[in-house]
Amino acid sequence: MGGEVCKRKGFERGPYYEIEFVKEVIIAKEAKGEDASFERDLLKSWAKHESYKGAKEALASCDNTLPPS
Numbered sequence: 001m002g003g004e005v006c007k008r009k010g011f012e013r014g015p016y017y018e019i020e021f022v023k024e025v026i027i028a029k030e031a032k033g034e035d036a037s038f039e040r041d042l043l044k045s046w047a048k049h050e051s052y053k054g055a056k057e058a059l060a061s062c063d064n065t066l067p068p069s
Contacts, residue, residue: 015052019043023058030062 022039029036043059046052 015046016054019046019052019054019058023062026062 022043026036026039026043029039040059040062043055043062046055047059049055
């Protein structure tokens with residue numbers, strides 16, 4: 001978890017990439033009608049940490065991708 005950001009192709013890691021990956025998982029699971037509460041809780045907990053600044057925005061963008069009920 002966390003650490004230095006690595007932008008070398010195939011070796012992407014760091015908070016930015018972790019947040020983006022979890023965001024993609026949430027969107028994919030919810031598109032299939034599956035439960036993504038664990039992933040949402042993970043982003044919520046990451047949002048409390050300084051190194052995971054984008055977690056709150058990623059969670060908000062997941063909420064915007066939900067189809068209207």
